[in-house]
Amino acid sequence: MRAVVQRVKEASVSVNGNIIGKIKKGLVVFLGVADGDTMDDACYMADKIIGLRIFEDEEGKMNKSLQDVDGELLIVSQFTLLGDVRKGRRPSFVQAARPDEAEKLYEAVIEICKDKVKKVEKGQFQAEMLVTILNDGPVTILLDSKKQF
Secondary structure (H helix, E strand, O other): OEEEEEEEEEEEEEEOOEEEEEEOOEEEEEEEOEOOOOHHHHHHHHHHHHHOOOEEOOOOOEEEOOOOOOOEEEEEEOHHHHOEOOOOOOOEOOOEOOHHHHHHHHHHHHHHHHOOOOOEEEOOOOOOOEEEEEEEEEEEEEEEOOOOO
């Protein structure tokens, strides 16, 4: 499972011109599920996202987590994070999980986060979405449940 995590002042996701998810200060997570991922990967990813200390403390150091700042969370599925372009220029998505399995694990991450974060919004799985982000910092972190980076 892979994620791109961005610290934001606000963000929203819309489908067909309708906003389906909107947050204020918090994190936007683009989440890709790989073939072979399990609930262990979902638990790892949710825990890592919630625990990331990427919000500034009183001294201006990144030392606070999403929970510490009472932040909000927007999670958007993005299978293209599993795109492999090491060979050629057209991405290969053979590493991405099948949609039915990917959706289950995507929803599992959301549910785990809902138990620990006051507001969790989401995108629409397999939809063409428009994501609007006011990146704060900018701060962008890459995560991989297999710890490849």
